[in-house]
Amino acid sequence: MIEQVAQMVVHGEAWTIKDLFVLPNEYVYWSIQIVMYPYMTGLVAGAFVLSSLYHVFNVEKLKNIARYALVFSFALLPVAMLPLMLHLQQPLRGTHVLMTPHFTSAISAFGIVFMTYACIVGAEIWFVYRRFFVDSLVRLETKSGRSTIDSVLMFIYRVVVLGARDLSEEALQADHKAVKTLAGIGIPVACFLHGYAGFIFGSVKANALWMTPLMPVIFICSAVVSGIALCIVSYAIFMELRKWAARRGKHYLLPDAVANKELALDPEHLRSVQRHEVTMTSRYLLIFMTLALTLELLDIIFRGYTAVKSWDILRDVIYEHDFVKIFIMQYGIGNLLPFVLLLIPGLGVRRACLASLLVLFGVFMMRWNVVIGGQAFSLTFAGFMHYHLPIIPHDMETFKEGLMGALMVITAPFVIFYFLNMVIPAFMEEKEPH
Numbered sequence: 244m245i246e247q248v249a250q251m252v253v254h255g256e257a258w259t260i261k262d263l264f265v266l267p268n269e270y271v272y273w274s275i276q277i278v279m280y281p282y283m284t285g286l287v288a289g290a291f292v293l294s295s296l297y298h299v300f301n302v303e304k305l306k307n308i309a310r311y312a313l314v315f316s317f318a319l320l321p322v323a324m325l326p327l328m329l330h331l332q333q334p335l336r337g338t339h340v341l342m343t344p345h346f347t348s349a350i351s352a353f354g355i356v357f358m359t360y361a362c363i364v365g366a367e368i369w370f371v372y373r374r375f376f377v378d379s380l381v382r383l384e385t386k387s388g389r390s391t392i393d394s395v396l397m398f399i400y401r402v403v404v405l406g407a408r409d410l411s412e413e414a415l416q417a418d419h420k421a422v423k424t425l426a427g428i429g430i431p432v433a434c435f436l437h438g439y440a441g442f443i444f445g446s447v448k449a450n451a452l453w454m455t456p457l458m459p460v461i462f463i464c465s466a467v468v469s470g471i472a473l474c475i476v477s478y479a480i481f482m483e484l485r486k487w488a489a490r491r492g493k494h495y496l497l498p499d500a501v502a503n504k505e506l507a508l509d510p511e512h513l514r515s516v517q518r519h520e521v522t523m524t525s526r527y528l529l530i531f532m533t534l535a536l537t538l539e540l541l542d543i544i545f546r547g548y549t550a551v552k553s554w555d556i557l558r559d560v561i562y563e564h565d566f567v568k569i570f571i572m573q574y575g576i577g578n579l580l581p582f583v584l585l586l587i588p589g590l591g592v593r594r595a596c597l598a599s600l601l602v603l604f605g606v607f608m609m610r611w612n613v614v615i616g617g618q619a620f621s622l623t624f625a626g627f628m629h630y631h632l633p634i635i636p637h638d639m640e641t642f643k644e645g646l647m648g649a650l651m652v653i654t655a656p657f658v659i660f661y662f663l664n665m666v667i668p669a670f671m672e673e674k675e676p677h
Contacts, residue, residue: 263626289470290316298426314669318660464535577605
């Protein structure tokens, strides 16, 4: 028994390297999965805010990508809790947050916000696609010689429609009003969904780097930025795949043209839609980037101006220990460079995607610097801890808390979106605004 206890590894010991005077029980306990947690929830909130720009504020130029962003946000939603489930030593206990929610704990209140947001997004998608669900169900019911896939889809649509087959003008107008109302309600809920993550960090009194009232606001602004950037990149990639399929004769039809081959989408049409949506969305990305960068710089200036008791150790962390990660990788590569790329006239799809990728990297580094950088210094203020990300896993712990676990979290929403798009077409075009 004593030998088994001696062989047990403390959580965090496998990837923590100590420097100078650090207490024996101090390790980097919150590793890559806790970095991925606010990162993924930020993508969820940002994608929904992008879709709401059209549904609430009637930005007609974002019509196509707004529909895509709404469906993609729904695909990102189940992955928001995946990093926490991987990080927990007993992941089955994670469901207690959803089953027993209360407001005495920030993480418990997340259960209420998460379920509320999920219901709002699900309801909004139902109202947006109700006409498509009914049309598809009627078409499949009247189709002769249905295949197995057609039968499965017919069953799914029959369940999803919920018996509401009324497609009159009054019913469609009611759907449009419901979409606008749900999107308006969903914006503050989506912001609170991610802002509470910043609230958790900002309310930790024992950590000098985290405790700031600006933390929730910074998290919200960077979340919108990352969500819009991910939608730009993924939308451009999926449109490239659609152009490739169209060139090979596998046309994607408009919903009103199931039997009319003349309305089949061609590569030139897809290229024009892609360029228009990406370039227009990049303008709004630039606006939110300005706001997010201003708040982050304001936080650093405020800390230096107030110079509280912990400023000495914070100055060592910000300007020496993590100087390259903060000022070179986060602000330089992840903020300043894409900001310049988006400002240069003649913005194209490739440059917009490159800038968006750099923005995603910058937001990830911001999460990294907050989570990992906040644990870099010892509570003695006389030592530092270095975090080394496990690349090649040698056990389940280093798999979950290493590069493989992070890659699994990143790829999960795209797998979900692939199957979700079979039932809810994210790239469906309509002639009339909704």
